[in-house]
Amino acid sequence: MEDKLRAIVTKIEASTLKDEDKEELYATISEGLQATVWPVLLKYMPKEQLEYLAADPKGRVTVESYAKLIEDTIKDGVALKEIEEFMNKVLEEVEKALAQEGIK
Amino acid sequence: MAEGDADQVKPEMQTLSRVERIKAEIGKWVESQMPPAVGERYKKTFTVFAERLAANRPELLAKLQSPIETAAKVAGLLDPVIKVAVGAAALYGGVTLLLRPDLAVALGSSAVVLGKNALAAGSAAAVGVYKFVETGVKESGKRIKIIFDRLTGFPELVKDDFAGPYSPLDKLKDDMIPKVVPKLPIVKPGNMSA
Numbered sequence: 001m002e003d004k005l006r007a008i009v010t011k012i013e014a015s016t017l018k019d020e021d022k023e024e025l026y027a028t029i030s031e032g033l034q035a036t037v038w039p040v041l042l043k044y045m046p047k048e049q050l051e052y053l054a055a056d057p058k059g060r061v062t063v064e065s066y067a068k069l070i071e072d073t074i075k076d077g078v079a080l081k082e083i084e085e086f087m088n089k090v091l092e093e094v095e096k097a098l099a100q101e102g103i104k
Numbered sequence: 105m106a107e108g109d110a111d112q113v114k115p116e117m118q119t120l121s122r123v124e125r126i127k128a129e130i131g132k133w134v135e136s137q138m139p140p141a142v143g144e145r146y147k148k149t150f151t152v153f154a155e156r157l158a159a160n161r162p163e164l165l166a167k168l169q170s171p172i173e174t175a176a177k178v179a180g181l182l183d184p185v186i187k188v189a190v191g192a193a194a195l196y197g198g199v200t201l202l203l204r205p206d207l208a209v210a211l212g213s214s215a216v217v218l219g220k221n222a223l224a225a226g227s228a229a230a231v232g233v234y235k236f237v238e239t240g241v242k243e244s245g246k247r248i249k250i251i252f253d254r255l256t257g258f259p260e261l262v263k264d265d266f267a268g269p270y271s272p273l274d275k276l277k278d279d280m281i282p283k284v285v286p287k288l289p290i291v292k293p294g295n296m297s298a
Contacts, residue, residue: 021123028127032134090134097129101122 004091005029008098015103029094036086044079046072 008029012022042050049069053060074080098104120128 017123024123025126028130032130036134036137086137089137090130093133094126094130097126097133100129101126103126 004088004095008091008094011098011103017103029090032090032094033087036083036090040079040083040086041070041073044073044082045069 009026012025015022017025046069049065049072053065053069
């Protein structure tokens with residue numbers, strides 16, 4: 001993933017786009033990467049914990065309960081792996097979109 | 105193909121600028137693959153949490169250290185240098201990971217390229233800390249090497265930015281430890297319950 005991202009940034013930097021356009025693209029890429037995270041995390045969140053918290057957020061969501069929810073979600077590494085796979089796909093789409101505009 | 109020799113532009117995109125077209129393509133794909141999965145109910149859960157944290161940040165920082173301290177005790181990792189390194193990583197990276205796992209994961213990667221080294225190091229360190237906690241609890245005998253491997257080895261993401269003799273651990277020490285040391289509780293061998 002790092003190599004892909006680096007290659008994309010190199011292409012964008014080498015392009016004739018204006019600096020503000022480059023920044024806009026970086027922001028878009030960043031948003032695209034971020035968008036992959038919550039859906040996957042939600043998929044792997046322990047359902048009972050999530051339901052319990054969601055049923056009464058004000059009363060039940062604490063630093064500890066939230067931290068436990070996130071920790072339990074990522075502790076076996078499966079969610080993080082899936083997130084990485086999605087991020088790779090996002091970057092592939094970015095490459096395609098850039099190529100369509102002649103930034104190769 | 106040289107830059108500017110774009111593939112044929114779709115008719116519906118012809119009125120957009122080049123950057124807008126790229127953004128539209130990326131956005132369209134992300135939306136199709138990743139529909140909004142955080143329903144209102146869950147969103148509220150996270151909003152409540154975020155508000156609570158914003159109102160009580162010191163409490164979070166104090167409590168974040170607790171599970172790491174516990175794991176360190178279990179693993180017998182009482183060396184103050186290690187405690188400080190873990191504390192620093194937890195403070196910088198753990199907060200990011202817990203508050204915004206989306207940002208921690210995504211920016212941990214993209215920030216390195218975009219030059220935001222501190223954030224990248226923090227995010228990488230956060231994952232390193234979790235790896236350490238897990239490893240520390242399971243393999244208490246290996247201790248020091250493991251934690252240093254985790255803390256200095258995991259930030260593969262930032263190695264180019266810290267290439268040379270100035271290691272990620274040096275960065276942690278120089279930038280973060282001065283901010284963290286005063287906040288760390290002192291735990292000494294024989295005082296495991298501290």
